Amino acid sequence: xxxxxxxxxxxxxxxxxxxxxxxxxxxxxxxxxxxxxxxxxxxxxxxxxxxxxxxxxxxxxxxxxxxxxxxxxxxxxxxxxxxxxxxxxxxxxxxxxxxxxxxxxxxxxxxxxxxxxxxxxxxxxxxxxxxxxxxxxxxxxx
Numbered sequence: 001x002x003x004x005x006x007x008x009x010x011x012x013x014x015x016x017x018x019x020x021x022x023x024x025x026x027x028x029x030x031x032x033x034x035x036x037x038x039x040x041x042x043x044x045x046x047x048x049x050x051x052x053x054x055x056x057x058x059x060x061x062x063x064x065x066x067x068x069x070x071x072x073x074x075x076x077x078x079x080x081x082x083x084x085x086x087x088x089x090x091x092x093x094x095x096x097x098x099x100x101x102x103x104x105x106x107x108x109x110x111x112x113x114x115x116x117x118x119x120x121x122x123x124x125x126x127x128x129x130x131x132x133x134x135x136x137x138x139x140x141x142x
Contacts (some may be wrong), residue, residue, distance in 0.1 A: 023078030024129075027122050031074060031081075037126075038070045040112030050104060054095070076129050088136035095139070102138045106131065 028034060045051050057065070074081030085091065109130055113123045 024122060024125055025074060025077040025079035028077060028118060028126065029116070031070075031079065033116065033118075034073045034077065034079065035070050036116050037109075037112045037118070038066065038073055040115050041109050042066060042069070044108035044111055045105065048104065048108070050101065077126065088133050092137045093139075097138050098141070099138055102134055 025034065028037065046055060068083065068085040071081045072083040072085060075083045106127065110123070110127060113126060118126070
């Protein structure tokens with residue numbers, strides 16, 4: 001009798017469990033989608049002479065930075081990744097990133113989303129998350 005009751009409770013729980021809506025991470029294509037977006041973004045940024053001052057790194061440092069970006073985007077969008085990099089204020093302090101450079105950064109991120117054929121709802125949601133980092137990255141002119 002107890003066994004039957006336990007089974008009925010379990011069945012009832014499973015039947016009435018509401019499925020969670022997919023996370024932004026899921027809607028972007030999970031890790032492969034995030035990786036594709038990050039690669040497209042970095043390709044754009046690294047080809048722009050405006051950002052040449054940030055490219056003076058060795059191949060290993062560039063690979064590490066790319067992996068950190070992917071992990072961060074994965075974590076920010078609800079994925080299972082753990083971002084182990086520094087906080088944005090610490091990582092960008094002293095670089096003198098301007099509002100104009102931030103706008104260009106957002107342009108490259110939007111272009112990467114377009115190239116990856118990300119829907120408008122997800123694109124808007126994703127860009128809002130990225131734009132929320134602006135106060136920690138952009139430095140006021142001195």
